[in-house]
Amino acid sequence: MQTIRVNASQSYDVVIGHNLLDSCGERITQVSKAAKAAIVSDDTVYGLYGERVEKSLKAAGFEVVSFTFPHGEASKSIAVLSEIFDFLAENHITRSDVIVALGGGVTGDMAGFASASYLRGIDFVQIPTTLLAQVDSSVGGKTAVDIKAGKNLVGAFKQPKLVICDIDALSTLPEEFFIDGMGEVVKYGMIKSAGLFDKLSRHNLGNIGEILEDVIAECVSIKRDVVENDEFDTGERMLLNFGHTLAHSIEQYYNYTGISHGKAVSVGMMMMTRLAEDNGLCRKGLTDELTACLDRYKLNISVEPKPYELGEAALNDKKRMGGSINIIICEDAGKSFIKKMPVPEFLEMLKG
Numbered sequence: 001m002q003t004i005r006v007n008a009s010q011s012y013d014v015v016i017g018h019n020l021l022d023s024c025g026e027r028i029t030q031v032s033k034a035a036k037a038a039i040v041s042d043d044t045v046y047g048l049y050g051e052r053v054e055k056s057l058k059a060a061g062f063e064v065v066s067f068t069f070p071h072g073e074a075s076k077s078i079a080v081l082s083e084i085f086d087f088l089a090e091n092h093i094t095r096s097d098v099i100v101a102l103g104g105g106v107t108g109d110m111a112g113f114a115s116a117s118y119l120r121g122i123d124f125v126q127i128p129t130t131l132l133a134q135v136d137s138s139v140g141g142k143t144a145v146d147i148k149a150g151k152n153l154v155g156a157f158k159q160p161k162l163v164i165c166d167i168d169a170l171s172t173l174p175e176e177f178f179i180d181g182m183g184e185v186v187k188y189g190m191i192k193s194a195g196l197f198d199k200l201s202r203h204n205l206g207n208i209g210e211i212l213e214d215v216i217a218e219c220v221s222i223k224r225d226v227v228e229n230d231e232f233d234t235g236e237r238m239l240l241n242f243g244h245t246l247a248h249s250i251e252q253y254y255n256y257t258g259i260s261h262g263k264a265v266s267v268g269m270m271m272m273t274r275l276a277e278d279n280g281l282c283r284k285g286l287t288d289e290l291t292a293c294l295d296r297y298k299l300n301i302s303v304e305p306k307p308y309e310l311g312e313a314a315l316n317d318k319k320r321m322g323g324s325i326n327i328i329i330c331e332d333a334g335k336s337f338i339k340k341m342p343v344p345e346f347l348e349m350l351k352g
């Protein structure tokens with residue numbers, strides 16, 4: 001088991017290891033004096049792990065109530081959030097109680113936002129059960145729901161009191177979601193760790209399980225460092241967006257249904273690195289190495305739109321600032337920087 005301390009506006013531990021669900025109650029007593037714990041989970045994850053988590057919480061002395069919602073991004077909405085608020089109120093959850101988010105990024109983001117706003121803020125603990133949530137969304141305090149105008153447009157910064165990553169929970173995760181999370185894992189290697197990138201380039205989907213605890217811990221450490229330097233996303237945290245500007249345009253092109261986020265990010269990273277290479281902004285050969293690495297995790301896919309067709313949608317992205325856009329470039333594996341580019345120059349670059 002590994003413990004990573006995050007010193008943001010609130011300090012907390014991220015524990016990563018095997019068979020942690022059965023001891024989650026005990027661990028939560030160490031960070032909360034709550035009498036009641038309100039579990040928020042989607043129907044799939046609750047069906048798989050709800051009973052074990054409830055049992056552990058009860059054994060540790062908590063009174064437990066559970067709210068479940070239909071799995072999937074469509075539930076990350078104001079409507080479901082409103083149901084969560086009603087549920088918390090009906091069950092007399094007070095400001096000294098605790099919300100336990102059990103599930104993937106959808107659950108963590110929405111339960112996190114509920115905990116940021118219910119009674120002006122109550123404590124919450126993350127128990128992420130997807131690879132993406134373990135390496136990314138459960139750490140760093142970004143919480144949100146989607147609205148018609150776009151994803152994650154209503155939310156708050158709210159750090160959890162504790163994050164419990166049980167690697168064994170990933171055993172039931174469908175492969176497509178595991179692959180999706182690997183897109184973000186490769187991104188961490190590219191932006192901050194040549195060592196991680198090298199490790200990933202020597203493993204594949206079949207044997208990454210052998211080093212998964214270390215890989216997750218390394219990703220969390222990278223995210224921790226970035227968040228500690230820039231909790232509120234005004235500078236270095238933008239590095240985490242590597243590949244994401246074009247990815248959002250690609251997802252939009254496919255109406256958010258034809259391609260998964262992790263695959264879109266992978267294509268975004270490959271396109272951006274190719275453009276950087278063509279413009280002398282990164283080491284020659286890096287795009288081929290990135291492509292080969294992504295290939296090992298079934299993430300080397302091609303998409304219909306060409307980079308220049310993605311420019312306009314990218315400019316609608318929240319990364320646009322006035323007449324310029326911040327793009328993330330990796331000059332080598334593990335070495336990234338933010339490049340502020342005038343919009344015309346960015347569009348020109350996309351033409352190749």
Ligand SMILES: NC(=O)c1ccc[n+]([C@@H]2O[C@H](COP(=O)([O-])OP(=O)(O)OC[C@H]3O[C@@H](n4cnc5c(N)ncnc54)[C@H](O)[C@@H]3O)[C@@H](O)[C@H]2O)c1
Nearest residue numbers: 044071072104105106107129130132133137142169172173
């Ligand atoms: N807050 C952040 O910093 C941040 C960062 C990245 C992504 N996100 C958000 O994360 C969300 C995507 O997260 P996600 O990919 O985890 O999606 P998700 O929560 O919808 O989970 C994906 C699917 O896997 C199922 N599932 C989860 N754990 C399982 C398990 N252990 N076994 C079997 N099935 C399981 C879920 O029921 C769901 O159907 C998006 O809404 C995105 O905006 C947030």
